Amino acid sequence: MDPNDCGKPEGRSLSSLFALPALHAAPLLLGQHLVRLTVDGEIRCRIVETESYGGAEDKGSHAYGGRRTDRTDAMFRAGGTAYVYLIYGMHHCFNIVTAEENNPHAVLVRAVEPLSPRDAQLMAANRGTAIRRPSDLSGGPGKLCRALRIDRSLNGLRLDQPGGPLRLESGYDPRRLPIVRAPRINIAYAEEYAALPWRFYIRDNPYVSVHDSKAEPFVWPVENN
Numbered sequence: 001m002d003p004n005d006c007g008k009p010e011g012r013s014l015s016s017l018f019a020l021p022a023l024h025a026a027p028l029l030l031g032q033h034l035v036r037l038t039v040d041g042e043i044r045c046r047i048v049e050t051e052s053y054g055g056a057e058d059k060g061s062h063a064y065g066g067r068r069t070d071r072t073d074a075m076f077r078a079g080g081t082a083y084v085y086l087i088y089g090m091h092h093c094f095n096i097v098t099a100e101e102n103n104p105h106a107v108l109v110r111a112v113e114p115l116s117p118r119d120a121q122l123m124a125a126n127r128g129t130a131i132r133r134p135s136d137l138s139g140g141p142g143k144l145c146r147a148l149r150i151d152r153s154l155n156g157l158r159l160d161q162p163g164g165p166l167r168l169e170s171g172y173d174p175r176r177l178p179i180v181r182a183p184r185i186n187i188a189y190a191e192e193y194a195a196l197p198w199r200f201y202i203r204d205n206p207y208v209s210v211h212d213s214k215a216e217p218f219v220w221p222v223e224n225n
Contacts, residue, residue: 013170014032014080014160014168014169014170015080015160017029017079017098018078018079018080018096018097018098018159018160019079019098019099019100020079020098020099021054021055021098021099021105022052022053022054022055022098022099022105022106022107023052023054023198024098025052025079025096025098025105025107026050026051026052026107026198026200027050027174027179027181027200027218027220028174029047029050029096029107029109029168029174030047030048030049030050030174030177030179030200030201030202031046031047031171031172031173031174031176031177031202032046032047032168032169032170032171032172032174033045033046033047033115033168033169033170033171034046034047034109034112034148034166034167034168034169035166035167035168035169036148036149036150036165036166037163037164037165037166038122038126038148038149040122040125041118041122043114043119043122043123043147043148044114044115044116044119045112045113045114045115045119045123045138045148046112046113046115046171046172047109047111047112047171048111048112048113048201048202048205048207048208049109049110049111049139049199049200049201049202049205049207049208049209050107050108050109050110050199050200050201051107051108051110051184051185051198051199051200052105052107052184052198052199052200053095053105053106053107053108053198054105054198055099055103055104055105056103056104058190058193059189059190059191059192059193059194060184060187060189060190060193060194061075061104061106062075062085062104063075063076063104063106066104068104071085072104073156074097074155074156075095075097075104075105075106076101076102076103076104077097077101077156078097078100078101079096079097079098079099079100079105080096080097080098080158080159080160080168081096081097081156081157081158081159082094082095082096082097082154082155082156082157082158082159082166083095083096083097083106083155083156084145084150084151084152084154084155085152085155086152087142090142091141091142091145092141092142092145092146092150092151092152093108093141093142093145094108094109094141094144094145094148094150094154095107095108095109096109096159096168108141109141109144110139110140110141110144110185110199110201110208110209111135111138111139111140111144111201111205111207111208111209112138112144112147112148112207113134113138113205113207114137114138120137123137123138123147123148124137124147126146126147126148126149127143127146127147128146133206134206134207135206135207135208135209137207138207139207139208139209140209141209143209148166150166154166175220177202178202178203178204178217179200179201179202179203179217179218180200180201180202180203180212180215180216180217180218181197181198181199181200181215181216181217181218182197182199182201182212182214182215182216183195183196183197183198183199183212184196184198184199185199185209185210197216199212200218201215203215203217
């Protein structure tokens with residue numbers, strides 16, 4: 001896996017995006033819309049920060065070495081599946097599985113931005129805590145899952161079903177966004193994979209969980225004619 005190869009930026013349908021390796025899909029997911037249907041109404045938000053987990057060879061991945069367990073089974077399904085897991089016994093994390101079946105790639109969604117004041121209001125009510133700045137609302141995997149009521153009951157759900165309880169819809173063209181890349185967060189255990197710039201986010205977006213002063217601008221690879 002080439003850590004600098006994040007795929008070509010040409011327009012894609014979501015179905016073709018789901019088929020990509022995680023490293024290619026992660027920057028393309030920025031700007032796309034995540035929609036959550038709750039008993040209080042539909043919440044719509046924009047993805048503003050992602051992390052790529054590149055399958056069996058990635059030491060930062062739950063599926064490193066091809067490890068398939070009850071927890072990681074969703075990672076081995078076809079792209080477009082939700083992978084939701086619990087950390088520290090209290091925080092849920094939401095991932096979008098990508099690539100083909102039995103090739104465990106996933107993109108961790110680290111931060112989202114509400115699309116309207118009503119969406120923000122619903123998310124804040126779900127958080128149930130003081131929101132002093134945008135990143136307090138949905139900047140970080142655990143925060144966004146609480147804000148959107150995402151838990152293990154949604155693990156294995158297809159994200160491409162119209163009207164589904166959690167789904168991905170086309171949003172803003174990521175090629176028009178000021179994207180930067182930086183190392184992933186809190187994965188020192190991943191050894192040589194820990195420092196790879198596989199976290200992507202929209203520069204200066206206030207909902208991003210962690211702004212890295214050393215983040216580098218992401219440049220879309222040039223397509224060869």
